[in-house]
Amino acid sequence: MNHNELPLPPHYDPKGVVDHTRWVNYQALEAAARNWRGQQGIKAASTDHVRIGALGIDVQETFCNPHGELYVAGASGTGAVDDSIRTTEWLYRNMHRLTGLDFTLDTHRAYAVFHQTFLVDPDGNHPAPFTNVTHDEVQSGQWHVSPQLCSALGTSYPAAQRQLEHYTRELEKAGRYALTIWPFHGMLGGKGHTLVSGVEEAAFFHAVARGAQTGFEVKGTNPWVENYSVLGPEVKELFNGTPVPRNTAFVQKLLDYDVLVIFGQAKSHCVAWTIDDLIREIAAKDPSLARKVYLLEDCTTPIVVKDPAGNLIYSYEADATAAFDKFKAAGMHVVSSTTPMEQWPDIKL
Numbered sequence: 001m002n003h004n005e006l007p008l009p010p011h012y013d014p015k016g017v018v019d020h021t022r023w024v025n026y027q028a029l030e031a032a033a034r035n036w037r038g039q040q041g042i043k044a045a046s047t048d049h050v051r052i053g054a055l056g057i058d059v060q061e062t063f064c065n066p067h068g069e070l071y072v073a074g075a076s077g078t079g080a081v082d083d084s085i086r087t088t089e090w091l092y093r094n095m096h097r098l099t100g101l102d103f104t105l106d107t108h109r110a111y112a113v114f115h116q117t118f119l120v121d122p123d124g125n126h127p128a129p130f131t132n133v134t135h136d137e138v139q140s141g142q143w144h145v146s147p148q149l150c151s152a153l154g155t156s157y158p159a160a161q162r163q164l165e166h167y168t169r170e171l172e173k174a175g176r177y178a179l180t181i182w183p184f185h186g187m188l189g190g191k192g193h194t195l196v197s198g199v200e201e202a203a204f205f206h207a208v209a210r211g212a213q214t215g216f217e218v219k220g221t222n223p224w225v226e227n228y229s230v231l232g233p234e235v236k237e238l239f240n241g242t243p244v245p246r247n248t249a250f251v252q253k254l255l256d257y258d259v260l261v262i263f264g265q266a267k268s269h270c271v272a273w274t275i276d277d278l279i280r281e282i283a284a285k286d287p288s289l290a291r292k293v294y295l296l297e298d299c300t301t302p303i304v305v306k307d308p309a310g311n312l313i314y315s316y317e318a319d320a321t322a323a324f325d326k327f328k329a330a331g332m333h334v335v336s337s338t339t340p341m342e343q344w345p346d347i348k349l
Helices: 028-041 081-091 135-139 147-153 157-173 197-210 248-255 271-283 287-291 317-329
Strands: 052-057 098-106 215-219 259-264 295-297 304-306 312-315 334-337
Touching: 028 197, 052 248, 052 271, 081 197, 081 259, 081 295, 098 197, 098 248, 098 271, 135 157, 147 157, 248 271, 259 271, 271 287, 271 295, 271 317, 287 295, 295 317, 317 334
Parallel strands: 052 098, 052 259, 098 215, 259 295, 295 334
Antiparallel strands: 304 312
């Protein structure tokens, strides 16, 4: 351990970081955090001369737990579990430096453009998870909107179909990922929606020890568009010209930090697209701001899709690597959570 890092607190157990059966004992944790604050001489976040923000993207049970609906196993099979353990330890070791913690929460309900309930083929069959739906397939009638969708969202079939055609066309025009049908995940009110217990525990501990309210940003609630990025949708407006707003207030909150550290799931999708969005915001304001952004590469994993027998269907590893190369070229720093922050390039603590 670096002498400027904190030790791991006594309650920490790596085996409990990703455990869907475990409840966080907030009452006991609050007392432990107050005690830890005194033992370690931890000061209030409001006294920080260098304001360091940490953004955790979708560190939720749905992505990080092997029982999760869209578990990000990666090539190793333990990707998001290992990431969550490293993330939790990094949060504890550096909590005396972290001014603010913010977490995004992927948040969905039964009917959404990327869920199978949205579409049917001419025989009334829904697409299987991980099906890619192209604009040509929609135009040719291979896929069209489900009548149940129209009932659930209170819209007409012609309007819903026009939106589907518009959406798939705009995705392709912008060079985004094709419309992907994902397994039901991040379901509002479900177990998968919550932060993994170890990260939630560390966030609460930080809040008490540093006098800093944890921030949460909900994304993905608009059923007509995908929101890989917490900062904005994949397509900016609906077929009728209705804009889908960007999260401009949160953009400003992130850029107001002196240092911003980013981690979470999945490296190839929500992490990559959020950072890509942030780069565009930075380019419009001041490209030099990219140098204050640090990406914890060992706390994020790309999506690798395998069949039940373990055979590879598709890997997004190359996409994730290309994205992080782009971010690095723009001036952001790709670092490891196990490297002391004092050794990170361009860091001022």
